[in-house]
Amino acid sequence: MKHAKTTSLFKVPKLTYRVWKVWQRDFDVFMKTWKVNFFPPLLEPIFFLVAMGYGLGTFVQPIQGLSYIQFIAPALISISIMYSSFFECTYGSFVRMYYQKTFDAIIATPISIEEVIAGELLWGATRSLISSIIVLAVVGAFGLISSPLFILILLVAFLGGLTFSTIAMIFTSLAPSIDFFNYPAFLFITPMFLLSGTFFPLTSLPPFMQVFAKTFLPLTHVVNLIRSLIIGNLETSLLISLAWIAAVTPVFFVLSINLMKRRLIK
Amino acid sequence: MAGSDVLINAEGLTKKFGDFVAVGNIDFKVYKGECCGFLGPNGAGKTTTIKTIHCVLPLTSGKLTVADMNVSKKPREIKKMIGVAPQENNLDPDFSVITNLLVYARYFDIQKAEALKRAETLLKFFQLEAKKEVIIDELSTGMKRRLILARALINEPKILLLDEPTTGLDPQARHLIWDKIRDLRKQGVTIILTTHYMEEAAELCDHTLIMDNGKIIEEGKPSTLIKKHIGEEVLEVSYDEKIMKTLKKKFPEARLEVLGDRILVFTTQPHGIFETFLKDFPLKDATIRNANLEDVFLKLTGRKLRE
Numbered sequence: 001m002k003h004a005k006t007t008s009l010f011k012v013p014k015l016t017y018r019v020w021k022v023w024q025r026d027f028d029v030f031m032k033t034w035k036v037n038f039f040p041p042l043l044e045p046i047f048f049l050v051a052m053g054y055g056l057g058t059f060v061q062p063i064q065g066l067s068y069i070q071f072i073a074p075a076l077i078s079i080s081i082m083y084s085s086f087f088e089c090t091y092g093s094f095v096r097m098y099y100q101k102t103f104d105a106i107i108a109t110p111i112s113i114e115e116v117i118a119g120e121l122l123w124g125a126t127r128s129l130i131s132s133i134i135v136l137a138v139v140g141a142f143g144l145i146s147s148p149l150f151i152l153i154l155l156v157a158f159l160g161g162l163t164f165s166t167i168a169m170i171f172t173s174l175a176p177s178i179d180f181f182n183y184p185a186f187l188f189i190t191p192m193f194l195l196s197g198t199f200f201p202l203t204s205l206p207p208f209m210q211v212f213a214k215t216f217l218p219l220t221h222v223v224n225l226i227r228s229l230i231i232g233n234l235e236t237s238l239l240i241s242l243a244w245i246a247a248v249t250p251v252f253f254v255l256s257i258n259l260m261k262r263r264l265i266k
Numbered sequence: 267m268a269g270s271d272v273l274i275n276a277e278g279l280t281k282k283f284g285d286f287v288a289v290g291n292i293d294f295k296v297y298k299g300e301c302c303g304f305l306g307p308n309g310a311g312k313t314t315t316i317k318t319i320h321c322v323l324p325l326t327s328g329k330l331t332v333a334d335m336n337v338s339k340k341p342r343e344i345k346k347m348i349g350v351a352p353q354e355n356n357l358d359p360d361f362s363v364i365t366n367l368l369v370y371a372r373y374f375d376i377q378k379a380e381a382l383k384r385a386e387t388l389l390k391f392f393q394l395e396a397k398k399e400v401i402i403d404e405l406s407t408g409m410k411r412r413l414i415l416a417r418a419l420i421n422e423p424k425i426l427l428l429d430e431p432t433t434g435l436d437p438q439a440r441h442l443i444w445d446k447i448r449d450l451r452k453q454g455v456t457i458i459l460t461t462h463y464m465e466e467a468a469e470l471c472d473h474t475l476i477m478d479n480g481k482i483i484e485e486g487k488p489s490t491l492i493k494k495h496i497g498e499e500v501l502e503v504s505y506d507e508k509i510m511k512t513l514k515k516k517f518p519e520a521r522l523e524v525l526g527d528r529i530l531v532f533t534t535q536p537h538g539i540f541e542t543f544l545k546d547f548p549l550k551d552a553t554i555r556n557a558n559l560e561d562v563f564l565k566l567t568g569r570k571l572r573e
Contacts, residue, residue, distance in 0.1 A: 025369055028361075028365075032361075100358065101356035102356065104322075104354075109421075110342040
């Protein structure tokens, strides 16, 4: 019995084009309040670049040949990718599921619960993409983009965003109440924010923590990819980062959908 | 009625949540074009039954078909032909009244121009035109219920599932909804509703199923059920030992029920018997009223409170 349950958690769900109807619903809501949605992500990286890049950066030696402001700029893009999808698929999805009963309303139509969750995940990834564009614009305005490869960051934003969405959705499927999200926010997101090669190079950490960061913290790989693409420094570690994301995301995608189904369909 | 007119057919329908049996091995049929009411106290299994019909709750065992399609095999096809007005308000608070309808239409693959046309017609039908651009939070409870009904009709369903459509509404709003339900029935829509209000069931339903503890304990036409279980009239008088004795002697076959300081007399004897009795024994505060579905309901499900 237990075995049967475990296999059903990894069963690949049947999805149709209807996934996009759910995505479209979230997109429509976002566009309705676009002013609120665009300005905070626009201002935040400006503050960070000025305070930490110019302010703190004056006291920091160049890192891997980059000035401090150059070093943290890709981290800011990566962090915005993490935050927007993670919070969209925890607090956002939880509110729609639990308080607004939006999912209940949608599954009374020809759309299935699997498609609802998949739509939410893709929307989370889209939010990451939108955020990355905003932060990229700021970083570009500061003159911190030095390679045409930067355009590939959009792809990384969507894929990495999907990774964070699926992780977030797994937490949502297990959350007894909305306050529960304080745990992943403080115990997972905050350490990741600080320890993923964001504000100082990963090599400054003790070796076991480097291994930990590379194995368990998706942001490490997102930062690695984006930092290389923004300066046009292609190296083999990028393949590892890409492989990590490509391996983990589909598994979490399927798992999060099945966990949500188990939560919602009794 | 001919077998081909059966639209929904449940055989041995069972739904368990863990060890709790919400619906236990029930059989029922709903015929095309009728209004069928599920009555029952809280926790009787009405909503669970409704949710199995529109394919959002999988069955534990048994068989359930809608238009000859099995709910576990053809959920999309079934959901396409059903409109659902749930008990809980699940309108989309992020959108205005009209956008709620348009976004919902999109879930059914209805083209935008067609959706807009239907939405306008429905808003008119439910007297919500003036609220078109208003956000959901600003609507009254009655308006929200009407909008939920409008939303349930956006896909022009052949079957309408109404889970307590008028709970918490004022009489004006309730009567408006009743009118609309009657209109829809005339248009040939098959309606299934659940309700706590016996008056509502008697008013709207051709057929009622009374549920309790996950079972169907009685079914039939409201008027037939009243005649069968209660009779035609009910006499109510103030409680008094002496009067009780007289009543017992006078109506030996009747069922006497003491409810607070009142005695209720249920008899199967024909119309007029109480009037004759009161002429001989004029009792203070005696009232004769018609037997109703609520009497049937309370007789069958008891007066104990359900939590």
